[in-house]
Amino acid sequence: MRVAVIGANGQLGSDVVAAFLRNGDEVFGFTHSDIELDSATSVEAVLSVCCPEFIVNTAAMHHVEKCESDPRDAFAVNALGAKSVATFAQREGATVAHISTDYVFDGHKGAPYVETDAAAPLNAYGITKLAGENFTSAVATKHFVLRVSAIYGQQPCRAKGGLNFVELMLKLSRERDELRVVDDEFVTPTPTVQIATQLVTLSRSSSYGLYHATAEGSCSWYEFAREIFEATGTKVRLEKARPGEFPAKVPRPRYSVLENRALKTIGANIFTDWRDGLHEYLNIRSQMAVTTS
Numbered sequence: 001m002r003v004a005v006i007g008a009n010g011q012l013g014s015d016v017v018a019a020f021l022r023n024g025d026e027v028f029g030f031t032h033s034d035i036e037l038d039s040a041t042s043v044e045a046v047l048s049v050c051c052p053e054f055i056v057n058t059a060a061m062h063h064v065e066k067c068e069s070d071p072r073d074a075f076a077v078n079a080l081g082a083k084s085v086a087t088f089a090q091r092e093g094a095t096v097a098h099i100s101t102d103y104v105f106d107g108h109k110g111a112p113y114v115e116t117d118a119a120a121p122l123n124a125y126g127i128t129k130l131a132g133e134n135f136t137s138a139v140a141t142k143h144f145v146l147r148v149s150a151i152y153g154q155q156p157c158r159a160k161g162g163l164n165f166v167e168l169m170l171k172l173s174r175e176r177d178e179l180r181v182v183d184d185e186f187v188t189p190t191p192t193v194q195i196a197t198q199l200v201t202l203s204r205s206s207s208y209g210l211y212h213a214t215a216e217g218s219c220s221w222y223e224f225a226r227e228i229f230e231a232t233g234t235k236v237r238l239e240k241a242r243p244g245e246f247p248a249k250v251p252r253p254r255y256s257v258l259e260n261r262a263l264k265t266i267g268a269n270i271f272t273d274w275r276d277g278l279h280e281y282l283n284i285r286s287q288m289a290v291t292t293s
């Protein structure tokens with residue numbers, strides 16, 4: 001299968017490229033220097049050259065504060081960019097897999113969100129990503145929209161200054177005696193390598209639609225940090241932050257745990273418990289450290 005990956009050098013995109021290559025597919029990876037999502041002309045020109053049968057769009061403007069201060073640019077990339085990709089896919093008979101976010105929800109449910117729950121984003125990022133989902137599903141008949149949450153991978157997240165949460169905690173633990181982490185925001189930390197595997201599975205299916213695609217279970221950021229330190233044997237004093245100690249500049253959902261109900265319904269869910277995903281990530285990380293030392 002000919003597969004195009006947009007955002008190929010990103011945290012998720014790099015694992016998606018690797019997963020399709022491992023699967024024996026012909027992969028065309030495009031970085032921001034190859035393709036500009038906010039230009040329909042650029043999307044058209046770049047995708048036309050490789051004639052993809054399956055297109056994965058991992059690229060986004062997803063720095064939450066930047067989206068809030070520049071919603072026009074965020075809409076141009078996250079919504080109109082998704083529309084351009086979907087328009088190309090529909091005309092050429094290709095399938096598009098679009099990556100979205102748990103931030104389409106307001107967090108008030110207090111129980112895991114399923115695909116049929118109403119979206120109610122709290123910020124410009126979530127609003128523009130929801131618009132991207134809607135353009136994708138309205139324009140491209142053959143589409144997969146995957147909502148992911150709190151992702152981390154071996155390649156750094158380019159939009160968030162390079163360090164994922166695991167690496168940030170490990171770095172801070174080397175610099176400080178005590179760390180304070182919020183215990184009132186709940187997510188499902190999900191390794192990008194699992195999302196990439198899920199995409200390969202879906203690329204062989206015609207069960208198009210909207211999917212929640214996160215690891216199983218949930219935790220607060222404090223609980224995630226505790227698991228990281230326990231799993232790595234890191235000695236640091238970890239405390240729960242006081243309510244309001246780290247005020248967010250932009251409103252965010254306090255609870256954005258997703259349930260992969262649609263994937264389970266079609267018997268395609270590949271995700272494991274978030275702790276297993278973390279241990280797998282740490283194992284690969286140690287192997288890479290040995291290889292590069």
Ligand SMILES: NC(=O)c1ccc[n+]([C@@H]2O[C@H](COP(=O)([O-])OP(=O)(O)OC[C@H]3O[C@@H](n4cnc5c(N)ncnc54)[C@H](OP(=O)(O)O)[C@@H]3O)[C@@H](O)[C@H]2O)c1
Pocket residue numbers: 006007008009010011012013031032033035036037038057058059060061062077099100101102129148149150151152156157158159160
């Ligand atoms: N990170 C999270 O915790 C999280 C949580 C939920 C959902 N998501 C979603 O997951 C997806 C992947 O995130 P990630 O962590 O892999 O992000 P990332 O590491 O920042 O990668 C994003 C990629 O998109 C490219 N890009 C940005 N703007 C572009 C544009 N206008 N045109 C073309 N390419 C552009 C970036 O290139 P440059 O860096 O060179 O601009 C980069 O290659 C995104 O759709 C995001 O909304 C992420």
